[in-house]
Every structure is written in C-alpha cells, then in structure tokens.
Amino acid sequence: KAGVTQTPRYLIKTRGQQVTLSCSPISGHRSVSWYQQTPGQGLQFLFEYFSETQRNKGNFPGRFSGRQFSNSRSEMNVSTLELGDSALYLCASSLDRGNQPQHFGDGTRLSIL
Amino acid sequence: AQSVTQLGSHVSVSEGALVLLRCNYSSSVPPYLFWYVQYPNQGLQLLLKYTSAATLVKGINGFEAEFKKSETSFHLTKPSAHMSDAAEYFCAVTSDSGGSNYKLTFGKGTLLTVNP
Numbered sequence: 001k002a003g004v005t006q007t008p009r010y011l012i013k014t015r016g017q018q019v020t021l022s023c024s025p026i027s028g029h030r031s032v033s034w035y036q037q038t039p040g041q042g043l044q045f046l047f048e049y050f051s052e053t054q055r056n057k058g059n060f061p062g063r064f065s066g067r068q069f070s071n072s073r074s075e076m077n078v079s080t081l082e083l084g085d086s087a088l089y090l091c092a093s094s095l096d097r098g099n100q101p102q103h104f105g106d107g108t109r110l111s112i113l
Numbered sequence: 114a115q116s117v118t119q120l121g122s123h124v125s126v127s128e129g130a131l132v133l134l135r136c137n138y139s140s141s142v143p144p145y146l147f148w149y150v151q152y153p154n155q156g157l158q159l160l161l162k163y164t165s166a167a168t169l170v171k172g173i174n175g176f177e178a179e180f181k182k183s184e185t186s187f188h189l190t191k192p193s194a195h196m197s198d199a200a201e202y203f204c205a206v207t208s209d210s211g212g213s214n215y216k217l218t219f220g221k222g223t224l225l226t227v228n229p
Contacts, residue, residue, distance in 0.1 A: 004156070033216065043203065043219040056216055090156055097215055099145035099164065099207050104156035 002027065004105035006091050012111045018079040021108045025072050025093030031055075032074040033102060034066060037088040046089075049074050050097050078110075086112045115140040115206050119220035127228050132191040134223045136178075136204030139185065146187045147205045147217070148178055157203065163187060174198070199227045 005024040013019050025032050033056075034046040045058040049068035066076040072093070078085055088109050092102035120135040138144055145164050149157040161172025168180045178189045187204060204220040 006156075031215075035217075042221045043205075043217075045216040045218070048216060058216065092157075092217075099215060101147065101159050101162050102217060103159065104149075106154070106156040 004091055004093050004103055006089075006105035006108050008108060009106065010109050010111075012113060013081050014113050015081055015083060017081050018077065019081060019110060020075055020077050021089055021091075021110075023074045023076075023091030023093075023105060025074070025091075026103055029093035029095055029103070030072050031094045031097050031100075032068055032072060033092045033094075034074070034076050035090045035092065036060075037090055037107070038086075043090070046076065055097065081112050083112050086110060115144065115218050117204050117206050117218055117220035119202075119204055119223050121223055122221060123224045123226070125226040125228060126194045128196055129193050132176075132189070132194045132198065132225065134189040134202050134204075134225065136187045136189065136220060137185050138187060138204070138206045140206055144206045146178075146180065147207075148172065148176070148187075148189050149203045149205060151201045151203065151222075153200075160189070160202075194225075194227045196227050196229065199225055201225070 007022045031050045033048040037043045048056040052068045063079045068074045088107045090107045092104045094100045094102045116139045118137045147162045148160040151157050161170045163170050163180045171177045176191045201222045201224045203222045205217040
C-alpha cells in the first residue's frame with residue numbers, strides 16, 4: 001500500500017511569491033492534516049481537512065490556506081511568501097477523524113530567498 | 114488545552130545500552146499519546162500509540178512505552194540501542210474532547226545519538 005505522497009520534495013521561492021504544495025493520502029484515508037516544521041518552533045499544526053471541508057485550523061495567518069478534493073487529495077497554498085515561511089511542510093493522513101494514528105509523508109522543503 | 118514536554122533535547126547512548134526518552138503531557142481530558150521517529154530528510158514514522166487499551170504499549174523496532182497517569186508521563190524505552198536507532202524522536206498528544214480538536218500537539222523532539 002502506497003504511503004502518503006507529497007510533491008514536490010523541494011521548492012525554492014522568493015519573497016512575495018506564492019506556492020502550492022500537494023498531498024496524496026494513503027488510499028482509503030479521508031482525513032488530511034498539514035504541519036509546519038522549523039528548527040525554532042518545532043512541529044506546528046496548520047489545518048485539517050475531512051470531506052472536502054476544513055475542520056480545524058492552527059494559529060497561522062490567512063496567507064496559509066488549503067483545500068481537499070473529492071478523492072481526499074489535498075493542497076495547501078501560501079501567498080505573499082516571507083522568509084520565515086522557510087520550513088518543512090508535512091502532510092499526514094488518517095483513516096477517519098478522531099484520535100487515530102496519523103501517517104506522514106516525507107514533506108516538502110520550502111526555502112524562501 | 115494540551116501540551117507535551119520532552120526532557121532532554123539530546124540523548125547520547127552507547128550501542129547495546131538502554132534507551133530512555135522522556136515525555137510528559139498535559140491534557141484536560143483523557144489523552145491519546147504517540148511516539149514518532151524522524152530520520153534525516155524524511156517524514157515522521159509512527160513508533161507506537163496509547164489509546165487507553167493497555168498502559169504498556171509495544172511498538173516497532175523493539176521500542177515500548179508505559180503510560181503513567183499519576184505521573185502524566187509516557188516515556189519511551191528500548192532495552193538495547195542499535196546504531197540504526199539514531200534519529201529524532203517526537204512525543205505527541207491528542208485528546209477526545211468530544212469536539213473537533215483532533216490535531217496532534219508535539220513535543221520539541223529528542224535527538225538520539227548512538228555511539229559505537
């Protein structure tokens with residue numbers, strides 16, 4: 001069974017640009033969550049999607065957004081990029097909502113110049 | 114609100130020695146607890162989970178963790194360290210509050226070094 005797939009693995013952008021990251025969950029998984037990982041702040045929750053609806057959101061500015069498609073694939077978008085957005089962005093999927101284990105992809109490393 | 118504290122950002126052990134990584138949690142409702150491992154340039158891999166079925170939880174790669182409610186702890190152990198265990202380990206908590214707050218809250222992580 002294929003794991004969580006995130007594309008691209010690496011991205012380099014400049015300040016002010018926008019970026020879209022993609023996540024394909026494990027087949028049959030319906031919940032997708034996104035996390036930001038930085039050396040200073042660690043792992044921080046961005047948002048969770050289930051049935052194409054955002055169900056939960058972390059403490060991030062509105063520049064961070066996402067969506068989920070009918071096949072459970074998800075994308076996150078960051079607009080007006082800032083230097084501080086440089087991070088590893090991790091996507092995780094779980095079978096359903098609730099306190100079930102989340103399975104992570106290898107992440108997209110975003111570097112802002 | 115929930116939180117996780119991992120004591121020791123860096124732990125160094127010799128190959129064959131006991132591994133003990135500490136995790137304390139705070140949660141206003143019964144918690145669900147997880148340990149994840151992250152190897153360089155990779156995502157997080159689930160090691161084990163506690164979901165109230167048993168206080169001693171066995172995971173992959175010989176790791177286990179014990180849930181102690183009185184100490185609000187969920188420490189990770191392995192009897193004998195192997196070189197391949199060198200990685201960063203994260204403790205995480207979520208809780209069934211009856212609402213919609215199913216996000217994982219992570220500790221800051223503990224980097225495990227295994228010396229030959």
